[in-house]
Amino acid sequence: xxxxxxxxxxxIIKRECVIYKPEAINxxxxxxxxxxxxxxxxxxxxxxxxxxxxxxxxxxxxxxxKLINQQVLSVMLxxxxxxxxxxxxxxxxxxxxxxxxxxxxFMDINMPVMxxxxxxxxxxxxxxxxSPPIIAITAYYDIIDESELENNGIVDVIAKPxxxxxxxxxxxxxxxxx
Numbered sequence: 001x002x003x004x005x006x007x008x009x010x011x012i013i014k015r016e017c018v019i020y021k022p023e024a025i026n027x028x029x030x031x032x033x034x035x036x037x038x039x040x041x042x043x044x045x046x047x048x049x050x051x052x053x054x055x056x057x058x059x060x061x062x063x064x065x066k067l068i069n070q071q072v073l074s075v076m077l078x079x080x081x082x083x084x085x086x087x088x089x090x091x092x093x094x095x096x097x098x099x100x101x102x103x104x105x106f107m108d109i110n111m112p113v114m115x116x117x118x119x120x121x122x123x124x125x126x127x128x129x130x131s132p133p134i135i136a137i138t139a140y141y142d143i144i145d146e147s148e149l150e151n152n153g154i155v156d157v158i159a160k161p162x163x164x165x166x167x168x169x170x171x172x173x174x175x176x177x178x
Contacts, residue, residue: 055081058103063093065111090119097123109138117152124153133174
């Protein structure tokens with residue numbers, strides 16, 4: 001952990017941060033979240049360059065039976081400006097997806113009442129295979145057959161336990177694809 005000092009918006013700001021070296025980048029970078037600006041955009045400091053990152057403003061459905069997982073992902077997404085609806089099992093997920101339009105769906109695979117594969121297939125069938133991207137979030141990542149996921153309309157997978165970097169990489173990719 002280091003403390004960086006820099007000028008932002010006419011003020012000297014000090015922030016503690018972790019210096020890391022991403023594999024794809026040859027030099028070190030620091031990422032610091034700065035105070036929100038008046039235009040409700042988050043500002044990120046990367047090395048010597050400030051980049052603006054708009055709030056995501058996506059409608060997301062998270063289908064998950066474990067309350068703690070619902071809370072963790074909801075907080076991550078809401079902090080970035082997403083509106084999150086929760087469903088406790090696959091059947092609730094199908095019902096919510098039929099009633100409301102979403103930009104992205106996160107789907108647990110192993111749930112009571114209706115599993116995530118069945119729910120994903122139903123959501124895709126109900127939308128004539130034109131549903132929003134469905135991303136599986138599962139603890140069974142290493143034993144899942146990828147073709148089975150694809151056949152049920154799941155476009156990507158995140159392994160549990162997950163972190164915010166994994167989640168937002170998928171969101172940025174699939175939000176652009178849509």
